[in-house]
Amino acid sequence: MRFLRTSFLTVGLLCSASSAAMAATLIYGEAGPNRGVRAEATQWFVDQVAKQTKGEVTIDVNWGGALFSEKVAVQSIRDGVADMGSVIGVYFPQDMIAYGLADLPIPNPDPWVGMKATDKLMRENAQIRENLANQNLVYIGTYTTSAVQVGCKGKTIESLDDVKGLKIRGVGAYGKVFHDLGATPVDMSVYEAFQGLDTGLIDCTQTYPYLVEALKFDEVFDSYTELDFGQIGALGIMMNKDSFDALTPEQQQGLMTAGEGLADEFGRILTDANERSVKILEEKGTPVLKISDEDRARLAEAGKKYIDEWIQRADGAGLDGQALVDEYTALIAEFAKQRDEQGYPWAAKAN
Numbered sequence: 001m002r003f004l005r006t007s008f009l010t011v012g013l014l015c016s017a018s019s020a021a022m023a024a025t026l027i028y029g030e031a032g033p034n035r036g037v038r039a040e041a042t043q044w045f046v047d048q049v050a051k052q053t054k055g056e057v058t059i060d061v062n063w064g065g066a067l068f069s070e071k072v073a074v075q076s077i078r079d080g081v082a083d084m085g086s087v088i089g090v091y092f093p094q095d096m097i098a099y100g101l102a103d104l105p106i107p108n109p110d111p112w113v114g115m116k117a118t119d120k121l122m123r124e125n126a127q128i129r130e131n132l133a134n135q136n137l138v139y140i141g142t143y144t145t146s147a148v149q150v151g152c153k154g155k156t157i158e159s160l161d162d163v164k165g166l167k168i169r170g171v172g173a174y175g176k177v178f179h180d181l182g183a184t185p186v187d188m189s190v191y192e193a194f195q196g197l198d199t200g201l202i203d204c205t206q207t208y209p210y211l212v213e214a215l216k217f218d219e220v221f222d223s224y225t226e227l228d229f230g231q232i233g234a235l236g237i238m239m240n241k242d243s244f245d246a247l248t249p250e251q252q253q254g255l256m257t258a259g260e261g262l263a264d265e266f267g268r269i270l271t272d273a274n275e276r277s278v279k280i281l282e283e284k285g286t287p288v289l290k291i292s293d294e295d296r297a298r299l300a301e302a303g304k305k306y307i308d309e310w311i312q313r314a315d316g317a318g319l320d321g322q323a324l325v326d327e328y329t330a331l332i333a334e335f336a337k338q339r340d341e342q343g344y345p346w347a348a349k350a351n
Contacts, residue, residue: 024247026059026239029077029085031070031191034063036214037273038143041266042086045141045237045258052254057247059084070189074238078136083243086143089234090172091189095135097310097317098128101328102142102233103172104310105303108332109228111146111274112267112344117331118142118233119263123256125327127319138244141259142236143266145208146274148174148229151221152204153197156287158225160295169193169205173306174229178206180302194220208232210270212277224281225289229299237262268346 028046032038046059067085068076074092077085089096090103102118122128122139132139150157155166164182168175169190179185186202193205197220205217212218237259244252281288291299307325314321342348 022056022248022251024057024251026057026083026243027067028059028061029067029073029082030061030063031065031068031073031086031088031189032063033214034061037210037266037269038086038214039063041143041262041269044265044269045262048258048261049255052257053251057251057254070191074135074137077238077240080240080242082240084140084237084239087234087236087238088232089236090232093313094317096234097314098122098125098131098319098324099139099234099236100172100310101314101324102144102231104307104325105173105177105230105300106307106325106329106332107300108231108336109147110336110339111144111231111270112263113332113335113339114231114233115142115144115263115267116335116338117328118144118236119260120331121324121328122236123260125324128324131317131319132238133241136241138239138241139259140237140239140255141262142233143262144235144270145232146210146270147208147227147231149207149209149224149226150204151197151207151212151217151224153220153222154200155203156223156225156289157204157291158289159291160298166203167201169196169202171206172232173303173310174206174232176306177229177299177302191215193217197221209274209277212280213273218277218280218284218286221281221286223287223289224278225291227291227299228296230303264345267344271344 030042042061046061049057049059067082070088071091073085073087074095076082089099093100099122108114119142157163160181163178166183167186168178168183169186169188170178175185188196194215194217196202197205207217278288311321311325314324
């Protein structure tokens with residue numbers, strides 16, 4: 001039994017039912033708190049949907065896991081516990097197999113480039129759209145974590161050799177690489193990492209710059225090391241297909257337009273937040289370290305086998321894994337070229 005939470009109200013009573021506008025309130029589930037950069041971008045998306053649909057579609061965001069946790073988001077959206085919500089793809093390696101491409105350690109340190117490439121792939125690739133539709137899901141828009149870094153309490157990572165023996169919260173291919181380097185992996189969500197560090201359950205956590213401010217990691221980190229090790233890009237908005245199909249074509253387009261604009265807006269927000277978070281650590285005297293170029297090359301090499309593994313899993317799910325990797329890599333090059341030639345879109349607007 002589905003628990004569809006979308007409510008439709010007939011407004012503007014006209015002479016015929018066919019000409020009556022339909023107003024929709026969509027229920028949105030978000031596991032994260034109502035603070036930080038992703039919350040800011042989500043609110044921007046909500047406001048844009050209202051703008052694009054001339055107020056016909058409003059979104060009621062339930063923050064902090066009030067409807068469901070991040071680890072059951074896909075099932076909850078698919079089954080109609082909410083009409084839409086945020087999904088962290090790494091928690092759903094099979095359901096979000098196609099989206100998981102954006103989590104692979106494919107060289108690209110630029111958050112905006114990664115989001116634009118991911119968004120275009122998810123929006124336009126026919127086999128991905130079909131894969132999601134078969135799960136009663138529709139892709140709406142994407143975020144990213146920006147580059148994978150690591151924060152520690154009571155420990156310091158100055159080189160990859162320092163990883164050995166540490167208890168590290170890591171996810172996806174990145175967590176596997178930490179394990180390959182000799183770390184003990186610990187399975188917990190990023191929202192549990194603060195407590196894990198505070199209680200000694202973990203020594204370090206895979207993290208991303210903006211989360212220092214959003215999750216107050218500055219209060220628990222004793223050191224912070226910039227790995228610039230890929231991104232977690234399978235982080236975005238999915239919608240229940242039944243709820244999406246119940247909207248008018250114009251309302252659907254409004255949602256999609258707002259979702260497509262999310263990459264540009266979040267890129268702007270994230271760039272500022274990343275700089276701000278690192279500054280918070282520096283002002284507290286927390287060491288901010290960088291690994292060497294040689295160590296970064298080691299990380300990239302260590303990640304290659306997990307790209308190959310993903311291709312095999314994608315093939316097993318009925319997708320063309322190598323073709324998707326090739327398309328995604330080409331899109332990264334396309335948007336990197338656009339950035340180099342035109343600059344970031346928000347910088348152009350500022351000028």
